[in-house]
Amino acid sequence: MIGKMASDTNTRHQAERFGRWAESFVAWYLRLKGFRILQARYRNRAGEIDLIGLRRNLLIFVEVKARARIADAAYAITPLQRQRIARAAESYLATQPHLATRDVRFDAVLVARWRLPVHIPGAWDML
Secondary structure, eight states: OHHHHHHHHHHHHHHHHHHHHHHHHHHHHHHHTTOEEEEEEEEETTEEEEEEEEETTEEEEEEEEEOSSHHHHHHTOOHHHHHHHHHHHHHHHHHOGGGTTSEEEEEEEEEOTTSOOEEETTHHHHO
16 A cells, blocks of 8 residues: 555656646747746636736736646646636736736647647637
């Protein structure tokens, strides 16, 4: 039993490291697409936003999902999670009045090992 617990902890630790790596990778990916990353791992009482980016008049709130397969990453974004991200975004905008006039979009970027990331602009409209 102790071996299983250690294995679960190790697996969880590896998954967390992969997720953090994916967020950094996606930040660079979005920079290459012309976005300026305003915030990474933004947290407040309402929830957490992995990345917040700005390109011209477009402000994006990005959920990064890293899984073994792209399809698994897509299914990992739940309706409850989307609600929390939307509430966190509202809270963020309340503290950043200079961004209030920007167009806002919720994106997802799905990451799997040895694959290019899949950027889904306006993901909330599709999920």
